[in-house]
Amino acid sequence: xxxxxxxxxxxxxxxxxxxxxxxxxxxxxxxxxxxxxxxxxxxxxxxxxxxxxxxxxxxxxxxxxxxxxxxxxxxxxxxxxxxxxxxxxxxxxxxxxxxxxxxxxxxxxxxxxxxxxxx
Amino acid sequence: xxxxxxxxxxxxxxxxxxxxxxxxxxxxxxxxxxxxxxxxxxxxxxxxxxxxxxxxxxxxxxxxxxxxxxxxxxxxxxxxxxxxxxxxxxxxxxxxxxxxxxxxxxxxxxxxxxxxxxxxxxxxxxxxxxxxxxxxxxxxxxxxxxxxxxxxxxxxxxxxxxxxxxxxxxxxxxxxxxxxxxxxxxxxxxxxxxxxxxxxxxxxxxxxxxxxxxxxxxxxxxxxxxxxxxxxxxxxxxxxxxxxxxxxxxxxxxxxxxxxxxxxxxxxxxxxxxxxxxxxxxxxxxxxxxxxxxxxxxxxxxxxxxxxxxxxxxxxxxxxxxxxxxxxxxxxxxxxxxxxxxxxxxxxxxxxxxxxxxxxxxxxxx
Amino acid sequence: xxxxxxxxxxxxxxxxxxxxxxxxxxxxxxxxxxxxxxxxxxxxxxxxxxxxxxxxxxxxxxxxxxxxxxxxxxxxxxxxxxxxxxxxxxxxxxxxxxxxxxxxxxxxxxxxxxxxxxxxxxxxxxxxxxxxxxxxxxxxxxxxxxxxxxxxxxxxxxxxxxxxxxxxxx
Numbered sequence: 001x002x003x004x005x006x007x008x009x010x011x012x013x014x015x016x017x018x019x020x021x022x023x024x025x026x027x028x029x030x031x032x033x034x035x036x037x038x039x040x041x042x043x044x045x046x047x048x049x050x051x052x053x054x055x056x057x058x059x060x061x062x063x064x065x066x067x068x069x070x071x072x073x074x075x076x077x078x079x080x081x082x083x084x085x086x087x088x089x090x091x092x093x094x095x096x097x098x099x100x101x102x103x104x105x106x107x108x109x110x111x112x113x114x115x116x117x118x119x
Numbered sequence: 120x121x122x123x124x125x126x127x128x129x130x131x132x133x134x135x136x137x138x139x140x141x142x143x144x145x146x147x148x149x150x151x152x153x154x155x156x157x158x159x160x161x162x163x164x165x166x167x168x169x170x171x172x173x174x175x176x177x178x179x180x181x182x183x184x185x186x187x188x189x190x191x192x193x194x195x196x197x198x199x200x201x202x203x204x205x206x207x208x209x210x211x212x213x214x215x216x217x218x219x220x221x222x223x224x225x226x227x228x229x230x231x232x233x234x235x236x237x238x239x240x241x242x243x244x245x246x247x248x249x250x251x252x253x254x255x256x257x258x259x260x261x262x263x264x265x266x267x268x269x270x271x272x273x274x275x276x277x278x279x280x281x282x283x284x285x286x287x288x289x290x291x292x293x294x295x296x297x298x299x300x301x302x303x304x305x306x307x308x309x310x311x312x313x314x315x316x317x318x319x320x321x322x323x324x325x326x327x328x329x330x331x332x333x334x335x336x337x338x339x340x341x342x343x344x345x346x347x348x349x350x351x352x353x354x355x356x357x358x359x360x361x362x363x364x365x366x367x368x369x370x371x372x373x374x375x376x377x378x379x380x381x382x383x384x385x386x387x388x389x390x391x392x393x394x395x396x397x398x399x400x401x402x403x404x405x406x407x408x409x410x411x412x413x414x415x416x417x418x419x420x421x422x423x424x425x426x427x428x429x430x431x432x433x434x435x436x437x438x439x440x441x442x443x444x445x446x447x448x449x450x451x452x453x454x455x456x457x458x459x460x461x462x463x464x465x466x467x468x469x470x471x472x473x474x475x476x477x478x479x480x481x482x483x484x485x
Numbered sequence: 486x487x488x489x490x491x492x493x494x495x496x497x498x499x500x501x502x503x504x505x506x507x508x509x510x511x512x513x514x515x516x517x518x519x520x521x522x523x524x525x526x527x528x529x530x531x532x533x534x535x536x537x538x539x540x541x542x543x544x545x546x547x548x549x550x551x552x553x554x555x556x557x558x559x560x561x562x563x564x565x566x567x568x569x570x571x572x573x574x575x576x577x578x579x580x581x582x583x584x585x586x587x588x589x590x591x592x593x594x595x596x597x598x599x600x601x602x603x604x605x606x607x608x609x610x611x612x613x614x615x616x617x618x619x620x621x622x623x624x625x626x627x628x629x630x631x632x633x634x635x636x637x638x639x640x641x642x643x644x645x646x647x648x649x650x651x652x653x654x655x
Contacts, residue, residue, distance in 0.1 A: 010269040046266035054338040066251030070258030169571035171531040179533040306493040312572025318496035320650040321610025465528040465550035
């Protein structure tokens with residue numbers, strides 16, 4: 001499924017109160033097969049939003065969803081992570097080589113066998 | 120069986136929980152502080168604005184700085200802080216069942232339990248509310264202030280209470296444009312100084328206005344708003360299209376009372392403070408022996424009141440565990456109650472004061 | 486203190502509301518040496534303005550919900566209260582001849598630059614006139630609230646409260 005990305009990153013590099021965004025280690029996360037740069041220690045949610053991803057999943061009836069509460073209480077943000085469906089991306093930290101995919105409905109575990117061992 | 124050997128367990132490491140744990144530790148009581156998140160601080164680290172109150176309330180200090188101070192104090196005191204730890208059960212005798220890092224579970228018998236689990240933001244449903252781009256105000260605040268990412272470029276803020284207005288200001292500080300702040304009531308809810316800050320940035324406030332629907336193919340592309348009458352009925356012919364990609368909901372919070380229900384605490388319905396919440400007395404004791412409830416779980420107010428309530432419970436629990444003299448407990452309690460009282464004054468505070476008074480009167484009768 | 490119409494429907498107080506709360510200085514106050522303007526008209530528990538003033542010119546007292554009272558005789562116009570107010574409600578204005586000056590708090594990027602032209606706005610964010618940035622200060626004791634000084638035509642001294650914020654641009 002094609003996805004329109006924002007032209008530039010949505011990172012807030014400079015801020016009047018918070019100052020300059022500190023450098024962190026970079027990790028690579030794979031979103032639908034495409035590599036994305038993420039900041040070590042951040043949740044999957046913000047790495048995807050920074051890269052301009054607008055849709056995180058589709059419900060059984062095909063409704064697009066992304067995030068709602070952002071702190072792990074509503075489950076709107078769930079995606080398939082390393083073959084496991086229903087993972088709350090707002091409270092799950094990125095890991096180098098992590099594979100993140102949109103799930104459809106409740107997702108499935110079949111994909112686990114299709115994913116090469118990326119650990 | 121000496122109760123001094125069993126620890127006090129504080130659940131939730133936000134401002135209320137941190138202050139409770141600090142009082143307990145300072146009194147020499149054994150204490151464990153648990154939090155389900157990977158970082159402590161609750162909602163404090165998102166608060167980049169300067170707090171109100173007086174010097175003793177840390178007025179003029181930014182929320183995240185207060186968070187850092189509390190954390191530093193808890194670390195220097197050597198408090199046993201267990202992160203990524205979810206409490207999933209509370210049994211009689213105060214046995215707490217905790218799951219650590221979603222992989223290891225254990226139980227602990229507690230001498231006292233302090234529930235400081237906070238509150239959850241409310242949802243508002245309207246056609247299109249599930250579209251990517253619709254989120255709570257707190258969610259936007261987490262993204263911009265904690266993760267340093269913009270959720271979108273053009274925002275509609277729904278709700279003019281302090282949360283909505285403060286987050287609208289912070290969205291602008293982060294580089295977004297706030298297209299409007301709408302409020303269903305005829306008058307705006309937040310402090311005048313907060314709304315004035317946002318208004319002088321050119322953001323229009325629309326009172327007696329609600330959202331009709333959000334539209335967009337795969338994410339929010341526009342919002343339709345309209346005026347409402349005194350009964351919140353849409354006034355025909357007043358629809359307006361707003362060009363936005365993000366819609367933030369700031370429509371109140373509800374105490375996260377699950378653990379207090381598991382513990383068997385009697386609940387009371389208090390609409391002014393968010394809905395159902397555990398009953399408590401003036402020492403923050405719930406209806407269950409040795410269980411205290413503090414902070415937003417005991418009624419949605421502010422970080423400053425949460426801190427004082429946490430202190431009250433920590434002081435009382437320390438005394439009940441035999442770790443503090445009664446005279447000292449009374450003195451500290453009186454000081455803390457005095458500071459709490461001064462936070463519940465004025466045109467905004469007195470409603471909360473009246474609500475809390477009702478709770479404590481009912482809580483004391485049992 | 487009952488809530489006011491303009492403040493609670495548009496978000497900003499109008500001049501009548503400020504005057505009714507004793508928060509609108511007179512023309513004489515502006516022309517003398519200048520004066521502190523505190524647009525704080527609701528009783529909320531808050532008193533950092535009082536504790537920030539080295540001259541004791543600002544009084545809130547007890548209870549801390551009292552509105553601040555300015556003793557203009559004691560005020561030296563040092564401006565420490567401007568960044569101290571958590572509500573960003575304090576400015577210092579003065580008039581000399583046909584020019585007015587305002588010192589106001591600012592917490593956005595980009596920070597204004599001394600010498601640049603400025604669009605002066607009123608309390609609803611409407612540009613009412615052009616002005617010029619004279620200075621900007623952001624010492625550590627301000628805790629990241631910059632204080633900007635700008636000058637503009639004196640006939641707008643009551644209306645002007647800040648400069649235009651550039652939407653969507655960092």
